[in-house]
Amino acid sequence: MIRNPSRATGPALIIALLPGLFWACGGSTEPGTPPEPVTIVVPGFPPMPETPDNPLTRQGIELGRRLFYDPILSGDHTQSCGSCHAPEFAFTDHGKRVSVGIDDIEGTRSTPAIINAAWSVDLFWDGRAEDLEEQAMGPVPNPIEMHLEWEEAERRLQAHAEYPAMFQAAFGTDKATAGLTVKAIAQFERTLVSGNSRYDRWKRGLLELGSSELRGMTLFFTERGDCFHCHPDGFFTDQLYHNTGLDASFEDIGREEVTGHAFDRGKFKSPTLRNIAFTAPYMHDGRFDTLEDAVKHYNNGGVGSPNVDPLIRVGTGLGLDPQDVLDIVAFLHALSDSSFITNPDFASPFPAP
Amino acid sequence: MSRHIRTLVLVAVLAGLIVPLGCGDSNTPQIGRIDVIFTYKVGAAPFFPESLNYFLHPEDPSDGVVFSIDTLKYYVSRLRITGGSSFASDLIHRMDVTNQSSAYENVLSFTSVPAGNYKEITFTFGLDDEQNVAGALLSPDNDDMIWPEQMGDGYHYMKMEGRWIDAAGDTLTYLTHTGRTLQGSYFFTVTLPFAQFDLGVGKTMRIPINMDILQWYNNPNKYDFPTPPAIMGDDARQAVIQENGKNAVFIAGTPIPPDFEN
DSSP, X not given: OBOXXXXXXSOOSEEEOSSSOOOOOOSOOOTTOOOOBEEEOOTTSOOOOOOTTSOOBHHHHHHHHHHHXXXXXXXXXXXXXXXXXXXXXXXXXXXXXXXXXXXXXXXXXXXXXXXXXXGOSSBSTTOOBSSHHHHHHTXXXXXXXXXXXXXXXXXXXXXXXXXXHHHHHHHSOOOXXXXXXXXXXXXXXXXXXXXXXHXXXXXXXXXXXXXXXXXXXXXXXXXXXOOTTTXXXXXSOOXXXXXXXXXXXXXXXXXXXXXXXXXXXXXXEOOOOTTGGGXXXXXXXXXXXXXXXXXHHHHHTOOOOTTOOTTSOTTTOOOOOHHHHHHHHHHHHTTOOHHHHTOGGGSOSSOOO | OOHHHHHHHHHHHHHHHHXXXXXXXXXXXXXXXXXXXXXXXXXXXEOOTTOTTEESOTTOTTTOOEEOOOEEEEEEXXXXXXXXXXXXXXXXXXXXXXXXXXXXXXXXXXXXXXXXEEEEEEEEESOOTTTOOTTOSOTTTTGGGBOOGGGTOSBOSEEEEEEEEXXXXXXXXXXEEEOOOSSOXXXXXXXXXXXXXXXXXXXXXXXXXXXXXXXXXXXXXXXXXXXXXXXXXOHHHHHHHHHHHHHHSEEEOOOBOTTOOO
16 A cells, blocks of 8 residues: 655754755754754655664764774774775775775675665665665674674774763663664664755756756666666666676576575666766676666677566667767766765764875 | 332433443444455466466467566556445555565455445556656655656556567567556556445455456457567557456456355
């Protein structure tokens, strides 16, 4: 059953608006003061899903932001969440085909962007985490990522000069548990909202797009380019899993790892195309260096396999000419939101080394 | 106290006892529950997603095309159940048939149906133009059904997708995506009579509705999968699918109470 969405309401002390986030309240928190609720409202976006088990608060977001960028959560104190999810690259690991952990061990997949993750239905390329809290629980102890047992992470945070007070302010307890740590990180990640690209501003009537961008948009949103089925307007992801014809057989079985269903072999979640120009290389394994390469893959039709997505034009391709490809790439660049990657509220709170 | 007064007091006391009981009865909601259960088949065969073995045109043996249904999702809206009594719902129901591990059925439960007599069900397949408005449905759960403004706006009525094998033995794909084009709307109303029943207060009845997927491609119009497979901008094909959908895709079975067993 579907009902029309209602606007989020509540005693919000901080309201985030575009462009940028305006923090209405600031300053330190008196001991015993309850954390201040935050509501994020984005013009043109549906209400942010509520998270009753982990409501957004100013103190929780501040703590999460600090934890996100603090290498204290890695085994050798060299890597933070932000090491692989850099804001200037739309929270990806720019230039790296796949993620690399603290022991220089390569992962198997490209670092997913963190953009509008508050609305995400499942996380990771294979959707194995149901929410941001579950997602954040994984990388810290993962031996090929941050490689630190949560018990040790809790001990470090508890012994820290500032963190216990920050946990107290955010959650009403000074116990720095793994559960509260991931809740704080998830709160920060929910603030990483992008909805102010040139395309968004064009939709609001604030600017004109160029002729190539407009042509690319038409190709994108019609069956000529047929990009919209997996990347519909709004969040530019259908939140679903597809075998996009990259290979005939699969070393990385993708979604099948989660479902155990053979028909999910080689399927990966459609990433958002917002800020895609900042997140090269492309695909779950970073095989394409440029957006042009990625569009050409779809234009060529990909490779057949038993469960290749019916949307992939295996054998025939899309029939786009070289200018069509360039126009689609131009439109993809119009989805870049410079205010997102430069937002000081999203940046590391630590001084640059 | 005179006998007459004692009698009045007794009557008043009894009335005081009886009236509240009577009020209690009249306050009981005169409603029951109806579950509308959508099931699926492919001609005479049971429906199983991803099975590449259904004949597309079984009445035409020379055709030989077989196909699979890998994705089937659609909207049902404006549901009405009528007879001596009537029930109306303007909720939009998303039916996602293939995104489940078993029990390929969709159950719509209506728990506040006026008690009384019913003999017909009507619904809109897809969304009428009043309801088919961009952004009207909960996002992101329905973002996979968005129909771009450049092609008519709103949402897909239905996405049926899968594979098929042509006469040369090549495996191809099809995309039966229906919705509103730039030229017109292709939603339609389905009206299905069923064996009438009386819904008692606090009781439940189930109305089974079966979708025969093969009918989308055979009756009254034979429909072949196009190459390339995209049909969202093809009004002729949208009209054919609409006409077939109206005709015999849906059949209502005999309503039964939930504890009914053969």
